[in-house]
Amino acid sequence: TEPDAAPSGPPAFPIPDNVFAEKVVLVEHFTDRLFRFRITRPASFRFRSGEFVLIGLPNAERPVFRAYSVASPAWDEEIEFYSIKVPDGPLTEHLQKIKPGDTVLMRKKPTGTLVHDALVPGKRLYLLSTGTGVAPFASLIRDPETYEKFEEVILVQTCREVGELTYITHLVTDLVNDPLVGEMVEGRLKLFTTTTREPFERMGRITDLMIGGTFFEQTGLPHISPAKDRAMICGSMAMLKDTKAMLEGFGLIEGANNAPATFVIERAFVG
Ligand code: A2P
Numbered sequence: 027t028e029p030d031a032a033p034s035g036p037p038a039f040p041i042p043d044n045v046f047a048e049k050v051v052l053v054e055h056f057t058d059r060l061f062r063f064r065i066t067r068p069a070s071f072r073f074r075s076g077e078f079v080l081i082g083l084p085n086a087e088r089p090v091f092r093a094y095s096v097a098s099p100a101w102d103e104e105i106e107f108y109s110i111k112v113p114d115g116p117l118t119e120h121l122q123k124i125k126p127g128d129t130v131l132m133r134k135k136p137t138g139t140l141v142h143d144a145l146v147p148g149k150r151l152y153l154l155s156t157g158t159g160v161a162p163f164a165s166l167i168r169d170p171e172t173y174e175k176f177e178e179v180i181l182v183q184t185c186r187e188v189g190e191l192t193y194i195t196h197l198v199t200d201l202v203n204d205p206l207v208g209e210m211v212e213g214r215l216k217l218f219t220t221t222t223r224e225p226f227e228r229m230g231r232i233t234d235l236m237i238g239g240t241f242f243e244q245t246g247l248p249h250i251s252p253a254k255d256r257a258m259i260c261g262s263m264a265m266l267k268d269t270k271a272m273l274e275g276f277g278l279i280e281g282a283n284n285a286p287a288t289f290v291i292e293r294a295f296v297g
Pocket residue numbers: 156157184185186187221222223231232233262264265266268269
């Protein structure tokens with residue numbers, strides 16, 4: 027195998043000590059820019075739903091690693107990731123070509139702030155995302171702990187185009203058949219998707235829709251308040267900044283693993 031060829035066959039380079047080398051078990055492409063894939067899970071790998079890991083490919087002596095939220099829940103036997111395809115992206119230009127049987131490298135230590143431990147108890151949990159920022163929430167909405175802690179879960183994703191909503195829409199639709207959380211999600215998990223650049227039944231950035239009140243009129247949910255509502259945010263740098271300002275305007279306070287409060291942000295994917 028050529029060192030920088032698309033991944034196939036056995037790894038051409040030695041596997042470093044601090045990484046797991048796992049096999050791809052499934053790849054599904056949604057649009058020309060988005061796909062998901064699943065890999066085997068090492069027996070010793072533990073993580074909390076909502077955390078991220080660094081992943082790479084065994085195609086160089088010093089592989090390029092990028093932060094990826096684990097999109098599957100902590101109980102799952104496999105690990106799922108949801109990825110963008112960047113044409114000249116150092117990792118994704120190769121990652122988008124993976125096939126079942128290929129090897130993916132995963133650093134051993136997961137981390138992140140989009141975890142239940144970082145939020146104080148509340149009635150409703152808002153999961154606010156744009157684009158691939160929905161990935162950690164794909165994990166959290168499949169975790170029973172989410173429904174043990176919250177009466178209602180409202181998952182929001184804003185994307186430019188309708189096709190980009192497919193991953194989460196299919197996942198949520200299929201969740202009622204899930205043996206573990208199927209009964210818990212009924213009537214308690216709401217998915218609110220919007221687009222900004224292609225006509226769809228709901229349009230606009232979530233920040234505009236919440237600040238303007240349209241979101242609350244359309245869903246019948248009360249305005250966000252620190253008494254009952256908790257939130258997690260994951261998206262681009264600009265989205266994080268604007269959504270954080272919005273939640274602070276509603277009276278929520280940013281928390282962390284060591285100082286739980288009423289909302290949290292994942293900063294791992296930007297900057
Ligand atoms: P818009 O089309 O109005 O820019 P991107 O691909 O640039 O990360 O954007 C993904 C989605 O997030 C798009 O629908 C985009 O809307 C929206 N978005 C971008 N910036 C913000 C922001 N600051 N606050 C809320 N939504 C945003």
